[in-house]
Amino acid sequence: MTADEQPxxxxxxxxxxxxxxxxxxxxxxxxxxxxxxxxxxxxxxxxGSGKSTMFHIIGGLTPPxxxxxxxxxxxxxxxxxxxxxxxxxxxxxxxxxxxNLLPTLTAxxxxxxxxxxxxxxxxxxxxxxxxxxxxxxxxxxxxxxYALSGGEQQRVAIARAIVNNPAILLADEPTGNLDTENSLAxxxxxxxxxxxxxxxxxxxxxxxxxxSYCAHRIVKMxxxxxxxx
Amino acid sequence: xxxxxxxRNLAHRPIRTFLSVLAVxxxxxxxxxxxxxxxxxxxxxxxxxxxxxxxxxxxxSTSSAAMSLSTADIPEQLVDKLLQTFPEVRLATGMxxxxxxxxxxxxxxDWEKIQSMSGGIRYLEGGPPQGxxxxxxxxxxxxxQKVKAGDTLRLLNHDFQVAGVVESGKMSRIFIPLATxxxxxxxxxxxxxxxxxxxxxxxxxxxxxxxxAMLPSYPVFAMEDFLAHVTTDVRAMSSQFVNVIIGIAVIIxxxxxxxxxYTAVLERTREIGILxxxxxxxxxxxxxxxxxxxxxxxxGILLGFALSFAGETMVEAxxxxxxxxxxxxxxLWGAVIAVxxxxxxxFYPATRAARQDPIEALSYE
Numbered sequence: 315m316t317a318d319e320q321p322x323x324x325x326x327x328x329x330x331x332x333x334x335x336x337x338x339x340x341x342x343x344x345x346x347x348x349x350x351x352x353x354x355x356x357x358x359x360x361x362g363s364g365k366s367t368m369f370h371i372i373g374g375l376t377p378p379x380x381x382x383x384x385x386x387x388x389x390x391x392x393x394x395x396x397x398x399x400x401x402x403x404x405x406x407x408x409x410x411x412x413x414n415l416l417p418t419l420t421a422x423x424x425x426x427x428x429x430x431x432x433x434x435x436x437x438x439x440x441x442x443x444x445x446x447x448x449x450x451x452x453x454x455x456x457x458x459x460y461a462l463s464g465g466e467q468q469r470v471a472i473a474r475a476i477v478n479n480p481a482i483l484l485a486d487e488p489t490g491n492l493d494t495e496n497s498l499a500x501x502x503x504x505x506x507x508x509x510x511x512x513x514x515x516x517x518x519x520x521x522x523x524x525x526s527y528c529a530h531r532i533v534k535m536x537x538x539x540x541x542x543x
Numbered sequence: 544x545x546x547x548x549x550x551r552n553l554a555h556r557p558i559r560t561f562l563s564v565l566a567v568x569x570x571x572x573x574x575x576x577x578x579x580x581x582x583x584x585x586x587x588x589x590x591x592x593x594x595x596x597x598x599x600x601x602x603x604s605t606s607s608a609a610m611s612l613s614t615a616d617i618p619e620q621l622v623d624k625l626l627q628t629f630p631e632v633r634l635a636t637g638m639x640x641x642x643x644x645x646x647x648x649x650x651x652x653d654w655e656k657i658q659s660m661s662g663g664i665r666y667l668e669g670g671p672p673q674g675x676x677x678x679x680x681x682x683x684x685x686x687x688q689k690v691k692a693g694d695t696l697r698l699l700n701h702d703f704q705v706a707g708v709v710e711s712g713k714m715s716r717i718f719i720p721l722a723t724x725x726x727x728x729x730x731x732x733x734x735x736x737x738x739x740x741x742x743x744x745x746x747x748x749x750x751x752x753x754x755x756a757m758l759p760s761y762p763v764f765a766m767e768d769f770l771a772h773v774t775t776d777v778r779a780m781s782s783q784f785v786n787v788i789i790g791i792a793v794i795i796x797x798x799x800x801x802x803x804x805y806t807a808v809l810e811r812t813r814e815i816g817i818l819x820x821x822x823x824x825x826x827x828x829x830x831x832x833x834x835x836x837x838x839x840x841x842x843g844i845l846l847g848f849a850l851s852f853a854g855e856t857m858v859e860a861x862x863x864x865x866x867x868x869x870x871x872x873x874x875l876w877g878a879v880i881a882v883x884x885x886x887x888x889x890f891y892p893a894t895r896a897a898r899q900d901p902i903e904a905l906s907y908e
Contacts, residue, residue: 375901375902376901376902399823403821403822403823408821414820416817418551418554419551427544428822431818431821474821
């Protein structure tokens, strides 16, 4: 297997248990998942199936309880809080259902803040301009989130997630808060990014049509396990 | 980028930001005004004592350097005896002092000798007292009490006619004839203090030693030493009070900044989660909170300076007998104290923000 064929996401026997009110809740019960560089993987499953928990672990937002998780060759299971913070800064980008833009900053500042946090002060501005053109938000850069439509907010969130060229883009129900037209636009944007730039994308969705529209592969989860794919 | 975010965050809640700035401003103004008042009163007292022009001072046997006088146990005939005994003494005069209303001292003086010792006193109105119930007041007292030459003034339960208004800076603000005060107070033949002026001031120490040998039971000071004693003693006495006020001011600033930043952090829980999700470190998050605090602090310090100057103007306009001195060094100290108090106040909210669990923060509504 060559370096390019090495999986960029390699999850083996992943478990996650939460202790809530003296009760152990097993959110993940031994998940194995791989994704190659440039692959677009959709994860389908009902609420409570563990897909968001897996998303949070792969994104370094929370540590696993057991198993091993390799992200771009880094063993996440052995990482400290600070290491996982660095992983979020450099290796993964997040897109959330609720957009999660900072309300006091403009669209442009919401994107630039990610560059600032990553320390990319000397990034190529042409690259930045190209990115916002691809996402179709160049005329909305000076608006604050409340003045943008849901679709525009989500495209700003995508721009923020990929402005530092992360190895993996994690999208959690990116169309969950959007109408059909804006959902299609966002899915089209993600598909375009994957096809044109080779961006690896892991997308969580409830919607099988959305999954099959843009993903190379669909993985189904239920009760903390992968049941198909 | 952080500067912009800090500015937007503060502008997002203008009333909270303003109240926090105001709290820091009150803290700074309290410190500066209390220190300025304490030091102003002291310096004014020293300036006026110096204004007599004496080289040596003899105090009552029971007095300390810092305590005000309202006693007279120095025999008056000592004045002539000192003049006769020590050829180095050019002028000698005695004075009685009584604390009048509002802690404003009244001096009983031999007016001609006081004028001569102090190198002349300039009259702004009227002239020296001619009769036993005539008084002279200084310009500050005259302005504050709205009195002029010819007016009647009630002092020591007696009516005095104001003979003249003089420039300030010569011991007291109110002068009456020495003999009158001695009689009214039952101090006939006694003095509260004796001032000596030498032909040659460089011999002050030598003469002081000789007088101490002659009058072992009376405190005898070179005027410079006396003023240094007064300054040291008064500062020592006032420092505890000043420290208590500074402590209260710091606690006010600390609590307001803590509450303000704690509320801000709580309100921005989700935003902190967003920043963490895009890789902001604990230090980065803390940096934002601390920077916001420092901006509030800077605004509070500037407003505090403005309030202090306004307070100084208002107090001196309302109470002309009170002097406030705002020192640049204490302005710096006030600023440093405000910054330290505020940063300590912001530390817990900043730490709490930095320790937020990103998933919990992102799900915060």
